[in-house]
Amino acid sequence: MSVFSKLPRSAWLVLGILLFATTLRGPFTAVGPLLESLRPVFGLSTSEAGLLITLPLLSFFVVSPFAPLLARKIGLERALFVALLIMCGAIVLRSSGSLWGLYAGTSILGAGIAVGNTLLPSLLKRDFPTQITTLTAVYAITMGVASAAGSAVVVPLAQSLNWQWSLGVFLVLPLLSALIWLPQLKAVRAQPATATTKQTTKRSVWSMGLAWQVSLFFGTTSLTYYSVATWLPAMLVDLGYSQAQAGSLHGLMQLATAFPGLVLVPWVKRSKDQRGIAISMASLSLLSLLGLVLFPVAATVWVAVFGFGVTGTFILGLSFIGMRAATTAQAAALSGMAQCIGYLLAATGPIILGALHDSVGNWQVPLYVCMALCVLQAVLGMGAGRAIHLPQDEAVTADTAVAAAE
Structure with missing residues (x-):
């Protein structure tokens, strides 16, 4: 057998x-x-x-x-x-x-x-x-x-x-x-x-403010994660760590990304309003990056906190797609919009931060840029985390053959 x-x-x-x-x-x-x-x-x-x-x-x-x-x-x-x-x-x-x-x-x-x-x-x-x-x-x-x-x-x-x-x-x-x-x-x-039938009414999700808040929340989270994940080893080497130590700390950050789902998935399901959760997770990311600049000796703590916080906002970003959509067609359209914006922003982040480093000669300025993105995530989370839906009687144009990438 x-x-x-x-x-x-x-x-x-x-x-x-x-x-x-x-x-x-x-x-x-x-x-x-x-x-x-x-x-x-x-x-x-x-x-x-x-x-x-x-x-x-x-x-x-x-x-x-x-x-x-x-x-x-x-x-x-x-x-x-x-x-x-x-x-x-x-x-x-x-x-x-x-x-x-x-x-x-x-x-x-x-x-x-x-x-x-x-x-x-x-x-x-x-x-x-x-x-x-x-x-x-x-x-x-x-x-x-x-x-x-x-x-x-x-x-x-x-x-x-x-x-x-x-x-x-x-x-x-x-x-x-x-x-x-x-x-x-x-x-x-x-x-x-x-289903590939397109449902069209008066407006597209691309013209809805809530859809932009959800998409940009997801997009700025992806941008922050991939930018830091790309250059964290180089940042740590610049802060005085060896390349091997930097690799191990990079691994610790990746390990920390495994656990937010265990906490956030049931928390999000029980919550009617996710604004506080979104602000909390974005604040963790901000705190970790600030700590990396001001107290690099505690990098072990900061990279773990960053991995947890940024993954928490990423899970929220994916959850918002289903939570804010009122219909299946809206969910498909919003998913496509969020992924399009998210992947485009994430793809540009490592290049822009690398070019910024080459221009200023240090990693402090790129880290401050990432901190600003965390603040923006919190602001967007206040909008995307509201317990409201996209209007059902407004336009939705969706090809449901485009499924969620995550």
């Missing part, structure tokens, strides 16, 4: 989902601790190195809307398997040793991750409708732990071997996940037809 047949499909599916979660953040955020090592190898400026974080985000923006179309064409399970194969090929290309391979592989890796980010939540909703909260929490912890481990080991591996092996070792994650995913290819379930 095959080992695959000794366990029920649900057990293999849960295991496959959790292993898949390990591939969705670590393989590209772990590049952050290596940026300072890669710059002299290829003669990159700070902003050019920042592209290694920006390119996957651009891939997210471009690919995510098309992932549901791929799932409808070949099936959800097969589409996810294809995503894992894309990741495998991308990691090999990224570790080939050439500059073009580094950039191209990074971009393609983002495309594979985008498919997974978009379709895995759909799989949870379809196959585990009564356990979504529990599995989402475990899913988030798995992703955070894997990302933290990757950030912690990537610099020591590069120092003992080289940067190619350090990045190439992440091939293990999608390979193992693909192996565990194989039983799902034999149990492909038909995908329900997704």
